[in-house]
């Protein structure tokens with residue numbers, strides 16, 4: 001037993017992937033059963049980790065999964081093949097590079113690609129031709145036409161270019177989409193922006209002769225939750241499925257739950273009797289209090305895990321033994337100092353104590369919003385660099 005002991009990472013995110021299943025069920029009840037759900041899990045499942053999340057995402061019953069980078073698709077494909085999953089379709093939410101496309105084709109990943117210009121469609125067609133020749137078989141790639149309506153990053157601007165793309169032999173147009181640029185503004189601005197984009201999209205649809213089976217999809221989390229007229233055949237939900245509701249109006253009934261539970265670490269060393277005005281951290285930008293000697297706890301989090309280097313200047317707090325304590329001194333790469341001089345005498349901080357940076361401890365709570373207000377960022381999604389850098393620990397649903 002002791003030979004196989006593996007230490008848990010000191011600094012980690014605690015999360016409950018099963019909540020994804022609950023959230024998709026709630027979203028489904030809003031959409032009705034005719035609308036397909038595409039689970040957007042780019043950026044390593046919005047920082048939650050695709051490896052940690054994939055089982056729950058598959059079991060949530062979504063019809064599509066969408067990622068961006070091939071490192072993400074490799075994990076998904078491995079999971080699909082090991083578990084005989086073949087009812088979920090895969091879609092890439094960003095234009096593939098040549099190498100990404102080649103890897104996907106030679107390994108039969110069957111990833112559906114997005115195309116947003118005639119140039120790009122022809123570029124893909126040529127790559128597919130070359131691969132078909134070298135493998136000695138005809139390959140056809142399923143693509144979704146992305147229509148420009150406001151994002152300006154990857155959409156067709158001319159009907160004739162779309163029509164030309166429809167005629168390219170080794171591309172099979174199976175979807176048509178656009179992306180809403182104006183969601184997540186405060187109502188009614190979101191409504192105005194989305195209505196305008198929808199009119200442009202509808203106009204393009206009316207000019208194209210599309211097969212009934214071509215999947216039309218537009219809505220992201222915001223529109224899925226608030227605007228039925230954007231649902232079409234499928235919605236693409238990212239943040240809301242992870243329980244992220246940065247505009248409270250997305251989930252007025254409060255049924256969506258966050259998968260992320262806490263960002264935590266451990267007290268690694270306690271130092272007592274520190275003389276007044278002692279410098280702490282690089283460049284001595286902060287010193288201990290001048291009125292009396294201090295006690296500090298050094299905790300295992302640093303800027304390498306996404307904690308702000310100058311967090312001390314923004315008066316960041318952490319929770320230890322259910323009490324808020326201020327940090328002191330510039331953040332090191334893997335360590336941070338907390339001033340625990342004011343600890344309760346009958347509940348003193350001990351080595352190995354849990355430290356909560358974001359989340360609940362006892363009756364105290366530091367929200368992402370509170371943490372991030374100090375960084376001009378608002379939510380988990382906007383703190384992706386943190387989520388992406390911290391190891392994940394899975395906690396089972398109760």
Ligand SMILES: *Cc1c(COP(=O)(O)O)cnc(C)c1O
Pocket residue numbers: 040042093179219220221222236237238239240
């Ligand atoms: C990221 C993304 C989504 C999901 O957005 P959320 O706001 O997280 O729901 C949907 N569609 C496209 C094209 C995207 O890039």
